Amino acid sequence: xxxxxxxxxxxxxxxxxxxxxxxxxxxxxxxxxxxxxxxxxxxxxxxxxxxxxxxxxxxxxxxxxxxxxxx
Numbered sequence: 001x002x003x004x005x006x007x008x009x010x011x012x013x014x015x016x017x018x019x020x021x022x023x024x025x026x027x028x029x030x031x032x033x034x035x036x037x038x039x040x041x042x043x044x045x046x047x048x049x050x051x052x053x054x055x056x057x058x059x060x061x062x063x064x065x066x067x068x069x070x071x
Contacts, residue, residue: 027035
């Protein structure tokens with residue numbers, strides 16, 4: 001079985017620098033309206049899924065209480 005605690009990933013500084021430069025080129029190469037739209041979309045999507053998670057947890061709790069009452 002794979003033990004996550006024992007996995008070692010070694011990334012050279014050169015690779016990190018290349019990845020950072022690539023990300024910066026993509027980010028700053030895009031129009032400002034597209035960057036803003038991406039950030040707004042990610043925020044709204046995250047908020048929706050977080051709300052949906054809490055809503056589902058509440059429904060599960062209500063179902064547990066109803067099952068206890070029925071039994």
